[in-house]
Ligand code: AMP
Ligand code: MN
């Protein structure tokens with residue numbers, strides 16, 4: 001039973017990375033990963049907690065990809081000291097920050113004062129935090145409503161930021177020794193088949209077919225696509241703690257565990273974890 005999709009307070013979740021690993025242990029998962037948005041600040045904390053309580057943890061990330069509608073790529077088992085990866089994430093953090101400043105300016109012009117409330121351990125401010133501030137300013141009923149009225153595709157304030165192209169993102173994960181998995185393919189509303197084909201062409205390794213918000217028929221369809229293209233099938237809940245109360249960590253893990261194809265993927269990922277542990281002890285020996 002694995003759950004490979006969770007956000008900690010280093011991006012737009014509310015739990016620490018170590019807390020999520022402890023929840024994984026409590027729910028008797030066999031493998032987990034923290035996949036913060038364009039950020040790996042919680043990865044080492046998660047892996048260390050995993051070693052302490054004997055809970056297998058893979059390094060993880062969720063990258064935003066340039067596309068006409070929402071497209072996210074999950075990366076697993078990469079070396080989280082990789083210089084090219086660290087440099088790109090720094091660049092993405094600057095892009096997000098510059099975009100946030102423009103959004104806040106426009107919201108304030110609409111008479112919505114924005115006061116971001118955020119756990120100080122996290123550096124990244126995401127639209128989730130801005131949505132939370134809109135709710136507290138009394139201009140939306142809840143986070144979803146703030147996206148519908150202001151920050152989402154139909155909202156009043158839409159400011160693009162530069163994201164990675166799919167080839168760049170897959171290459172970035174691969175050159176750091178990791179695997180690239182398409183997150184929540186059910187969210188691709190425009191040209192899903194063509195988009196998945198392009199990703200496969202670019203070197204995609206897997207599909208998150210078992211996703212908490214996928215319907216049973218979506219799960220079957222995405223598993224079929226994965227199988228036909230020799231891709232790994234993974235599972236994730238997209239846990240965000242208090243910022244997405246309906247997403248329970250480990251939610252689809254039990255259902256997915258009944259599928260023998262997911263156990264194959266799990267074995268492959270667990271063997272990556274062994275490599276990851278070796279790299280980590282090499283790095284700490286070198287004092288890196
Ligand atoms: P950012 O990466 O800063 O643009 O923030 C995007 C985050 O906002 C995503 O990771 C989601 O967690 C959240 N989000 C995006 N769209 C919606 C929506 N319609 N309702 C609720 N949360 C959303
Ligand atoms: Mn999020």
Ligand code: MN
Pocket residue numbers: 062072183184
């Ligand atoms: Mn996502």
Ligand code: MN
Pocket residue numbers: 005006007062238
């Ligand atoms: Mn996510």
